Amino acid sequence: MDGPDQERDPATGDAVARLAALERENAELRRLVAAGAPPDDGRPARARRRPGRATAAVALIVLATLLAPVAVVAAWAERTLTDTDRYVATVAPLAEDPTVTSAVAGRITEEVMARIDVGAILDQAVGELEDRDVAPRATAALSALEAPLTSGVESFVRRAADQVVESDAFAAAWEQAHRVAHQQLVAVMQGGQGDVVQIGQDGQVTIQLAGIIDLLKERLVARGLDVAASIPSVDASFTVAQSTQLVEAQNRYAQVVALGTWLPWIVLGLYAAGVLVAVRPARALVGAGLALALAMVTFGAALAVARGLYLDALTGRVLRLDAAEVVFDQLVAFLRVTLRTVGVLGLVVALVAFLAGPSASARSLRGGVGRGIDRLRTGAEGRGVTTGPVGTWLGLHGRPVKVAVVAVAVLVLLLSGQPTPALVVGTALVAGALVLVVELLARPLGDPPRVSRDRHDAGV
Secondary structure, rough: OOHHHOOOHHHHHHHHHHHHHHHHHHHHHHHHHHOOOOOOOOOOOHHHOHHHHHHHHHHHHHHHHHHEEEEEEHHHHHHHHHHHHHHHHHHHHHHOHHHHHHHHHHHHHHHHHHOOOOHHHHHHHHHHHHHHHHHHHHHHHOOOOOHHHHHHHHHHHHHHHHHHHHOOOHHHHHHHHHHHHHHHHHHHHOOOOOOOOOOOOOOOEEEHHHHHHHHHHHHHOOOOOOOHOOOOOOOOOEEEEEHHHHHHHOOOOOHHHHHHHHHHHHHHHHHHHHHOOOHHHHEEEEEEEHHHEEEEEEHHHHHHHHHHHHHHHHOOOOOHHHHHHHHHHHHOHHHHHHHHHHHHHHHHHHHHHHHOOOHHHHHHHHHHHHHHHHHEEEEEEOOOOOOOHHHHHHHHHHHHHHHHHHHHHHHHHHHOOOOHHHHHHHHHHHHHHHHHHHHHOOOOOOOOOOHHHHHHOOOO
Protein backbone atom coordinates (compact mmCIF):
# COMPACT_ATOMS: atom_id res chain seq x y z
CA MET A 1 0.00 0.00 0.00
CA ASP A 2 1.28 3.43 -0.90
CA GLY A 3 1.82 5.89 1.92
CA PRO A 4 0.67 9.55 2.09
CA ASP A 5 4.11 10.82 1.00
CA GLN A 6 3.95 8.75 -2.17
CA GLU A 7 0.57 10.24 -3.13
CA ARG A 8 1.73 13.89 -2.69
CA ASP A 9 1.69 16.10 -5.79
CA PRO A 10 5.27 16.78 -7.02
CA ALA A 11 4.43 20.46 -7.66
CA THR A 12 3.33 20.80 -4.05
CA GLY A 13 6.58 19.25 -2.91
CA ASP A 14 8.62 21.77 -4.95
CA ALA A 15 6.67 24.68 -3.49
CA VAL A 16 7.27 23.41 0.02
CA ALA A 17 10.99 23.08 -0.71
CA ARG A 18 11.23 26.62 -2.06
CA LEU A 19 9.31 27.96 0.93
CA ALA A 20 11.73 26.24 3.28
CA ALA A 21 14.69 27.72 1.40
CA LEU A 22 13.23 31.23 1.65
CA GLU A 23 12.67 30.78 5.38
CA ARG A 24 16.32 29.77 5.80
CA GLU A 25 17.49 32.83 3.82
CA ASN A 26 15.28 35.12 5.92
CA ALA A 27 16.68 33.63 9.08
CA GLU A 28 20.23 34.20 7.83
CA LEU A 29 19.44 37.83 6.92
CA ARG A 30 17.96 38.45 10.37
CA ARG A 31 21.06 36.95 11.92
CA LEU A 32 23.34 39.23 9.86
CA VAL A 33 21.31 42.32 10.70
CA ALA A 34 21.35 41.47 14.39
CA ALA A 35 25.12 41.01 14.19
CA GLY A 36 25.57 44.39 12.45
CA ALA A 37 26.79 42.93 9.10
CA PRO A 38 25.43 44.44 5.89
CA PRO A 39 23.24 42.18 3.78
CA ASP A 40 24.49 40.78 0.47
CA ASP A 41 23.38 43.25 -2.26
CA GLY A 42 24.88 41.36 -5.15
CA ARG A 43 28.15 43.34 -5.23
CA PRO A 44 31.53 41.69 -4.67
CA ALA A 45 32.52 41.43 -1.04
CA ARG A 46 35.59 43.63 -1.55
CA ALA A 47 33.34 46.37 -3.01
CA ARG A 48 31.24 46.31 0.15
CA ARG A 49 34.28 46.24 2.40
CA ARG A 50 36.13 49.10 0.63
CA PRO A 51 33.70 51.65 -0.80
CA GLY A 52 36.48 54.27 -0.76
CA ARG A 53 38.31 52.49 -3.56
CA ALA A 54 35.55 53.24 -6.05
CA THR A 55 35.55 56.91 -5.05
CA ALA A 56 39.33 57.12 -5.34
CA ALA A 57 39.29 55.45 -8.77
CA VAL A 58 36.65 57.87 -10.08
CA ALA A 59 38.58 60.85 -8.68
CA LEU A 60 41.85 59.74 -10.30
CA ILE A 61 40.24 59.09 -13.70
CA VAL A 62 38.36 62.40 -13.64
CA LEU A 63 41.55 64.29 -12.72
CA ALA A 64 43.47 62.56 -15.51
CA THR A 65 40.70 63.39 -17.99
CA LEU A 66 40.74 67.07 -17.02
CA LEU A 67 44.53 67.23 -17.39
CA ALA A 68 44.65 65.26 -20.66
CA PRO A 69 43.90 68.24 -22.99
CA VAL A 70 46.45 70.35 -21.12
CA ALA A 71 49.00 67.58 -21.54
CA VAL A 72 48.32 67.36 -25.29
CA VAL A 73 48.75 71.12 -25.76
CA ALA A 74 51.87 71.18 -23.59
CA ALA A 75 53.44 68.30 -25.51
CA TRP A 76 52.60 69.97 -28.84
CA ALA A 77 54.07 73.31 -27.70
CA GLU A 78 57.20 71.66 -26.30
CA ARG A 79 57.83 69.71 -29.51
CA THR A 80 57.23 72.78 -31.68
CA LEU A 81 59.56 74.93 -29.58
CA THR A 82 62.42 72.48 -29.10
CA ASP A 83 62.36 70.19 -32.16
CA THR A 84 63.75 71.94 -35.25
CA ASP A 85 62.56 69.25 -37.64
CA ARG A 86 59.03 69.43 -36.22
CA TYR A 87 59.02 73.22 -36.44
CA VAL A 88 60.22 73.19 -40.05
CA ALA A 89 57.72 70.47 -40.94
CA THR A 90 55.02 72.73 -39.48
CA VAL A 91 55.87 75.93 -41.35
CA ALA A 92 57.52 74.66 -44.56
CA PRO A 93 54.21 73.74 -46.29
CA LEU A 94 53.17 77.40 -46.03
CA ALA A 95 55.63 78.19 -48.83
CA GLU A 96 53.46 76.17 -51.22
CA ASP A 97 50.07 77.47 -50.12
CA PRO A 98 48.65 79.86 -52.75
CA THR A 99 47.06 82.12 -50.15
CA VAL A 100 50.28 82.55 -48.21
CA THR A 101 52.47 82.99 -51.29
CA SER A 102 50.05 85.62 -52.60
CA ALA A 103 50.23 87.48 -49.28
CA VAL A 104 54.04 87.30 -49.26
CA ALA A 105 54.18 88.51 -52.89
CA GLY A 106 51.94 91.44 -52.01
CA ARG A 107 54.09 92.27 -49.00
CA ILE A 108 57.41 92.31 -50.87
CA THR A 109 55.81 94.21 -53.79
CA GLU A 110 54.66 96.85 -51.33
CA GLU A 111 58.15 97.14 -49.85
CA VAL A 112 59.86 97.41 -53.23
CA MET A 113 57.37 99.94 -54.61
CA ALA A 114 57.83 102.07 -51.49
CA ARG A 115 61.46 102.44 -52.54
CA ILE A 116 60.91 103.07 -56.25
CA ASP A 117 59.86 106.71 -56.66
CA VAL A 118 58.44 106.85 -60.17
CA GLY A 119 57.62 110.55 -59.74
CA ALA A 120 61.23 111.37 -58.92
CA ILE A 121 62.42 109.41 -61.93
CA LEU A 122 59.99 111.31 -64.20
CA ASP A 123 61.05 114.65 -62.73
CA GLN A 124 64.65 113.79 -63.46
CA ALA A 125 63.74 112.83 -67.03
CA VAL A 126 61.74 116.06 -67.54
CA GLY A 127 64.63 118.12 -66.25
CA GLU A 128 67.04 116.49 -68.68
CA LEU A 129 64.61 117.08 -71.56
CA GLU A 130 64.19 120.71 -70.60
CA ASP A 131 67.97 121.13 -70.57
CA ARG A 132 67.91 119.89 -74.17
CA ASP A 133 65.25 122.47 -75.11
CA VAL A 134 62.50 119.92 -75.68
CA ALA A 135 59.11 121.52 -76.25
CA PRO A 136 57.19 122.20 -72.99
CA ARG A 137 54.18 120.36 -74.34
CA ALA A 138 56.26 117.16 -74.54
CA THR A 139 57.62 117.48 -71.04
CA ALA A 140 54.13 118.25 -69.68
CA ALA A 141 52.76 115.14 -71.41
CA LEU A 142 55.55 113.09 -69.90
CA SER A 143 54.75 114.41 -66.41
CA ALA A 144 51.11 113.39 -66.89
CA LEU A 145 52.23 109.80 -67.33
CA GLU A 146 53.29 109.45 -63.68
CA ALA A 147 50.14 107.62 -62.55
CA PRO A 148 49.97 105.07 -65.39
CA LEU A 149 53.73 104.52 -65.24
CA THR A 150 53.54 103.90 -61.50
CA SER A 151 50.72 101.41 -62.05
CA GLY A 152 52.67 99.72 -64.83
CA VAL A 153 55.83 99.46 -62.74
CA GLU A 154 53.82 98.06 -59.82
CA SER A 155 52.23 95.44 -62.08
CA PHE A 156 55.67 94.57 -63.41
CA VAL A 157 57.06 94.19 -59.89
CA ARG A 158 54.06 92.15 -58.76
CA ARG A 159 54.41 89.70 -61.65
CA ALA A 160 58.07 89.27 -60.81
CA ALA A 161 57.20 88.81 -57.12
CA ASP A 162 54.59 86.16 -57.99
CA GLN A 163 57.19 84.25 -59.99
CA VAL A 164 59.67 84.53 -57.14
CA VAL A 165 57.31 83.11 -54.51
CA GLU A 166 56.21 80.32 -56.86
CA SER A 167 59.77 79.22 -57.58
CA ASP A 168 61.73 76.43 -55.95
CA ALA A 169 64.21 79.04 -54.79
CA PHE A 170 61.55 80.67 -52.63
CA ALA A 171 60.50 77.36 -51.06
CA ALA A 172 64.13 76.55 -50.29
CA ALA A 173 64.78 80.05 -48.93
CA TRP A 174 61.60 79.89 -46.82
CA GLU A 175 62.52 76.52 -45.32
CA GLN A 176 66.13 77.47 -44.70
CA ALA A 177 65.11 80.76 -43.11
CA HIS A 178 62.80 78.96 -40.72
CA ARG A 179 65.36 76.26 -39.97
CA VAL A 180 67.95 78.86 -39.05
CA ALA A 181 65.33 80.90 -37.26
CA HIS A 182 64.29 78.05 -35.00
CA GLN A 183 67.43 78.36 -32.92
CA GLN A 184 66.75 82.07 -32.64
CA LEU A 185 63.15 81.37 -31.73
CA VAL A 186 64.32 79.35 -28.74
CA ALA A 187 66.62 82.23 -27.79
CA VAL A 188 63.72 84.66 -28.11
CA MET A 189 61.47 82.46 -25.98
CA GLN A 190 64.20 82.46 -23.38
CA GLY A 191 64.18 86.27 -23.36
CA GLY A 192 66.75 87.13 -26.02
CA GLN A 193 66.31 88.65 -29.48
CA GLY A 194 66.77 87.11 -32.91
CA ASP A 195 67.65 88.50 -36.32
CA VAL A 196 65.26 86.36 -38.35
CA VAL A 197 62.37 85.56 -35.99
CA GLN A 198 61.06 88.05 -33.44
CA ILE A 199 58.16 88.19 -31.00
CA GLY A 200 56.71 91.65 -30.50
CA GLN A 201 55.12 92.99 -27.35
CA ASP A 202 51.67 92.39 -28.85
CA GLY A 203 52.46 88.73 -29.54
CA GLN A 204 53.39 88.92 -33.23
CA VAL A 205 55.72 86.20 -34.53
CA THR A 206 57.40 87.62 -37.65
CA ILE A 207 59.98 86.36 -40.11
CA GLN A 208 62.31 88.72 -41.95
CA LEU A 209 61.87 89.01 -45.74
CA ALA A 210 65.16 90.75 -46.56
CA GLY A 211 66.62 87.70 -48.29
CA ILE A 212 63.49 87.15 -50.38
CA ILE A 213 63.39 90.84 -51.37
CA ASP A 214 67.04 90.63 -52.46
CA LEU A 215 66.05 87.72 -54.67
CA LEU A 216 63.24 89.82 -56.15
CA LYS A 217 65.62 92.73 -56.83
CA GLU A 218 67.91 90.39 -58.75
CA ARG A 219 64.98 89.22 -60.86
CA LEU A 220 63.88 92.83 -61.57
CA VAL A 221 67.34 93.93 -62.65
CA ALA A 222 67.64 90.88 -64.89
CA ARG A 223 64.37 91.95 -66.56
CA GLY A 224 65.63 95.44 -67.29
CA LEU A 225 64.36 97.43 -64.28
CA ASP A 226 67.81 98.79 -63.43
CA VAL A 227 66.43 101.15 -60.81
CA ALA A 228 65.81 98.13 -58.58
CA ALA A 229 69.56 97.72 -58.19
CA SER A 230 69.69 100.96 -56.20
CA ILE A 231 67.15 99.76 -53.66
CA PRO A 232 68.94 99.41 -50.28
CA SER A 233 68.55 96.46 -47.97
CA VAL A 234 64.94 96.27 -46.84
CA ASP A 235 64.05 95.57 -43.22
CA ALA A 236 60.62 94.01 -43.87
CA SER A 237 58.84 91.17 -42.10
CA PHE A 238 55.90 88.81 -42.56
CA THR A 239 53.68 87.97 -39.61
CA VAL A 240 53.48 84.20 -39.12
CA ALA A 241 51.23 84.30 -36.05
CA GLN A 242 49.82 86.85 -33.64
CA SER A 243 48.51 86.11 -30.17
CA THR A 244 49.00 87.74 -26.80
CA GLN A 245 49.40 84.22 -25.39
CA LEU A 246 52.79 84.03 -27.10
CA VAL A 247 54.12 86.73 -24.79
CA GLU A 248 52.96 84.65 -21.82
CA ALA A 249 54.58 81.57 -23.37
CA GLN A 250 57.81 83.53 -23.77
CA ASN A 251 57.73 84.48 -20.09
CA ARG A 252 57.10 80.87 -19.05
CA TYR A 253 59.20 79.00 -21.58
CA ALA A 254 60.86 76.73 -19.00
CA GLN A 255 57.49 75.77 -17.52
CA VAL A 256 56.08 74.98 -20.96
CA VAL A 257 59.02 72.68 -21.71
CA ALA A 258 58.71 70.95 -18.34
CA LEU A 259 54.95 70.49 -18.74
CA GLY A 260 55.32 69.13 -22.26
CA THR A 261 57.90 66.63 -21.08
CA TRP A 262 56.31 65.32 -17.89
CA LEU A 263 52.59 66.10 -17.88
CA PRO A 264 51.65 63.39 -20.43
CA TRP A 265 53.34 60.78 -18.25
CA ILE A 266 51.62 62.14 -15.16
CA VAL A 267 48.25 61.85 -16.90
CA LEU A 268 49.07 58.29 -17.97
CA GLY A 269 50.06 57.47 -14.38
CA LEU A 270 46.81 58.88 -13.03
CA TYR A 271 44.79 56.76 -15.44
CA ALA A 272 46.80 53.66 -14.47
CA ALA A 273 46.36 54.37 -10.76
CA GLY A 274 42.62 54.87 -11.22
CA VAL A 275 42.30 51.53 -13.00
CA LEU A 276 44.44 49.67 -10.46
CA VAL A 277 42.59 51.13 -7.48
CA ALA A 278 39.15 50.40 -8.95
CA VAL A 279 37.12 47.49 -7.62
CA ARG A 280 36.32 46.45 -11.18
CA PRO A 281 39.48 47.29 -13.20
CA ALA A 282 38.03 46.22 -16.55
CA ARG A 283 35.03 48.49 -16.15
CA ALA A 284 37.28 51.34 -14.95
CA LEU A 285 39.50 50.90 -18.01
CA VAL A 286 36.48 51.13 -20.29
CA GLY A 287 35.40 54.31 -18.53
CA ALA A 288 38.91 55.78 -18.71
CA GLY A 289 39.16 55.11 -22.44
CA LEU A 290 35.77 56.65 -23.17
CA ALA A 291 36.51 59.64 -20.94
CA LEU A 292 39.81 60.24 -22.75
CA ALA A 293 38.10 60.10 -26.15
CA LEU A 294 35.38 62.48 -24.96
CA ALA A 295 38.00 64.90 -23.62
CA MET A 296 39.74 64.99 -27.02
CA VAL A 297 36.45 65.56 -28.86
CA THR A 298 35.55 68.37 -26.47
CA PHE A 299 38.94 70.00 -26.84
CA GLY A 300 38.74 69.68 -30.62
CA ALA A 301 35.46 71.59 -30.55
CA ALA A 302 37.03 74.20 -28.25
CA LEU A 303 39.93 74.57 -30.70
CA ALA A 304 37.46 75.25 -33.52
CA VAL A 305 35.82 77.94 -31.40
CA ALA A 306 39.23 79.43 -30.54
CA ARG A 307 40.06 79.56 -34.25
CA GLY A 308 36.99 81.65 -34.93
CA LEU A 309 37.73 83.98 -32.01
CA TYR A 310 41.36 84.34 -33.15
CA LEU A 311 40.35 85.33 -36.67
CA ASP A 312 37.69 87.71 -35.37
CA ALA A 313 40.33 89.42 -33.23
CA LEU A 314 42.54 89.90 -36.31
CA THR A 315 39.78 91.44 -38.41
CA GLY A 316 40.89 94.94 -39.40
CA ARG A 317 44.39 94.39 -37.98
CA VAL A 318 45.88 92.37 -40.84
CA LEU A 319 45.61 92.93 -44.59
CA ARG A 320 45.08 89.28 -45.54
CA LEU A 321 42.75 87.55 -43.11
CA ASP A 322 42.63 84.51 -45.40
CA ALA A 323 46.41 84.15 -45.06
CA ALA A 324 46.12 84.37 -41.27
CA GLU A 325 43.52 81.61 -41.42
CA VAL A 326 45.82 79.35 -43.44
CA VAL A 327 48.76 80.04 -41.12
CA PHE A 328 46.67 79.22 -38.03
CA ASP A 329 45.46 75.96 -39.53
CA GLN A 330 48.99 74.95 -40.45
CA LEU A 331 50.46 75.82 -37.07
CA VAL A 332 47.89 73.67 -35.25
CA ALA A 333 47.96 70.84 -37.82
CA PHE A 334 50.09 68.57 -35.61
CA LEU A 335 47.95 69.46 -32.60
CA ARG A 336 44.82 68.33 -34.43
CA VAL A 337 46.52 65.09 -35.47
CA THR A 338 47.50 64.49 -31.84
CA LEU A 339 43.94 65.11 -30.66
CA ARG A 340 42.56 62.61 -33.17
CA THR A 341 45.24 60.07 -32.31
CA VAL A 342 44.66 60.25 -28.55
CA GLY A 343 40.90 60.14 -29.07
CA VAL A 344 41.13 57.04 -31.25
CA LEU A 345 43.52 55.48 -28.73
CA GLY A 346 40.96 56.04 -25.98
CA LEU A 347 38.27 54.31 -28.05
CA VAL A 348 40.57 51.39 -28.84
CA VAL A 349 41.48 50.96 -25.17
CA ALA A 350 37.81 51.07 -24.17
CA LEU A 351 36.91 48.48 -26.82
CA VAL A 352 39.73 46.12 -25.85
CA ALA A 353 38.89 46.47 -22.15
CA PHE A 354 35.24 45.72 -22.85
CA LEU A 355 36.03 42.64 -24.96
CA ALA A 356 38.40 41.35 -22.28
CA GLY A 357 36.09 42.24 -19.39
CA PRO A 358 33.82 40.05 -17.27
CA SER A 359 30.48 41.33 -18.59
CA ALA A 360 27.98 38.78 -19.83
CA SER A 361 28.03 40.16 -23.39
CA ALA A 362 31.83 40.08 -23.50
CA ARG A 363 31.91 36.52 -22.16
CA SER A 364 29.31 35.49 -24.71
CA LEU A 365 31.29 37.07 -27.53
CA ARG A 366 34.54 35.48 -26.40
CA GLY A 367 32.76 32.16 -26.06
CA GLY A 368 31.45 32.40 -29.61
CA VAL A 369 34.89 33.23 -30.97
CA GLY A 370 36.42 30.41 -28.92
CA ARG A 371 33.90 27.89 -30.23
CA GLY A 372 34.59 29.05 -33.78
CA ILE A 373 38.32 28.63 -33.26
CA ASP A 374 37.76 25.18 -31.73
CA ARG A 375 35.74 24.12 -34.78
CA LEU A 376 38.47 25.37 -37.13
CA ARG A 377 41.15 23.59 -35.13
CA THR A 378 39.13 20.35 -34.92
CA GLY A 379 38.34 20.44 -38.63
CA ALA A 380 41.99 20.96 -39.52
CA GLU A 381 43.11 18.14 -37.25
CA GLY A 382 40.46 15.88 -38.78
CA ARG A 383 42.19 16.45 -42.12
CA GLY A 384 45.59 15.64 -40.68
CA VAL A 385 46.73 19.27 -40.25
CA THR A 386 48.08 19.88 -36.75
CA THR A 387 50.31 22.48 -35.15
CA GLY A 388 52.57 19.83 -33.60
CA PRO A 389 55.07 20.87 -30.93
CA VAL A 390 54.40 24.55 -31.62
CA GLY A 391 50.75 24.09 -30.73
CA THR A 392 51.70 22.20 -27.57
CA TRP A 393 54.13 24.94 -26.54
CA LEU A 394 51.55 27.66 -27.21
CA GLY A 395 49.05 25.67 -25.19
CA LEU A 396 51.43 25.91 -22.24
CA HIS A 397 52.60 29.50 -22.81
CA GLY A 398 49.75 31.09 -24.75
CA ARG A 399 48.91 33.71 -22.15
CA PRO A 400 52.47 35.11 -21.83
CA VAL A 401 52.74 35.18 -25.62
CA LYS A 402 49.53 37.20 -25.93
CA VAL A 403 50.70 39.57 -23.19
CA ALA A 404 53.96 40.01 -25.11
CA VAL A 405 52.02 40.85 -28.30
CA VAL A 406 50.05 43.53 -26.47
CA ALA A 407 53.25 44.88 -24.87
CA VAL A 408 54.95 45.17 -28.26
CA ALA A 409 51.91 47.01 -29.64
CA VAL A 410 52.08 49.48 -26.76
CA LEU A 411 55.82 50.01 -27.34
CA VAL A 412 55.22 50.67 -31.03
CA LEU A 413 52.83 53.48 -30.13
CA LEU A 414 55.04 54.90 -27.37
CA LEU A 415 58.22 54.90 -29.49
CA SER A 416 56.57 56.31 -32.60
CA GLY A 417 57.83 59.79 -33.38
CA GLN A 418 54.42 60.99 -34.54
CA PRO A 419 51.56 58.55 -33.87
CA THR A 420 48.51 58.93 -36.09
CA PRO A 421 44.98 57.51 -35.89
CA ALA A 422 45.86 55.14 -38.73
CA LEU A 423 48.88 53.86 -36.79
CA VAL A 424 46.77 53.30 -33.65
CA VAL A 425 44.04 51.42 -35.50
CA GLY A 426 46.54 49.46 -37.61
CA THR A 427 48.59 48.45 -34.57
CA ALA A 428 45.44 47.36 -32.71
CA LEU A 429 44.24 45.29 -35.68
CA VAL A 430 47.61 43.60 -36.15
CA ALA A 431 47.88 42.83 -32.43
CA GLY A 432 44.33 41.45 -32.40
CA ALA A 433 45.05 39.28 -35.44
CA LEU A 434 48.20 37.91 -33.82
CA VAL A 435 46.28 37.08 -30.64
CA LEU A 436 43.70 35.19 -32.70
CA VAL A 437 46.46 33.32 -34.53
CA VAL A 438 48.04 32.32 -31.21
CA GLU A 439 44.64 31.15 -29.98
CA LEU A 440 44.12 29.14 -33.17
CA LEU A 441 47.54 27.50 -33.11
CA ALA A 442 47.54 26.72 -29.39
CA ARG A 443 46.49 23.16 -28.59
CA PRO A 444 44.44 22.84 -25.38
CA LEU A 445 46.27 20.92 -22.67
CA GLY A 446 45.38 17.23 -22.47
CA ASP A 447 43.78 17.32 -25.93
CA PRO A 448 45.69 15.05 -28.34
CA PRO A 449 45.35 15.72 -32.06
CA ARG A 450 42.06 14.54 -33.51
CA VAL A 451 43.83 12.50 -36.20
CA SER A 452 45.66 10.53 -33.47
CA ARG A 453 42.38 9.83 -31.68
CA ASP A 454 40.77 8.67 -34.90
CA ARG A 455 43.62 6.27 -35.61
CA HIS A 456 43.52 4.98 -32.04
CA ASP A 457 39.75 4.40 -32.28
CA ALA A 458 40.28 2.53 -35.58
CA GLY A 459 42.83 0.27 -33.91
CA VAL A 460 45.76 1.55 -35.98
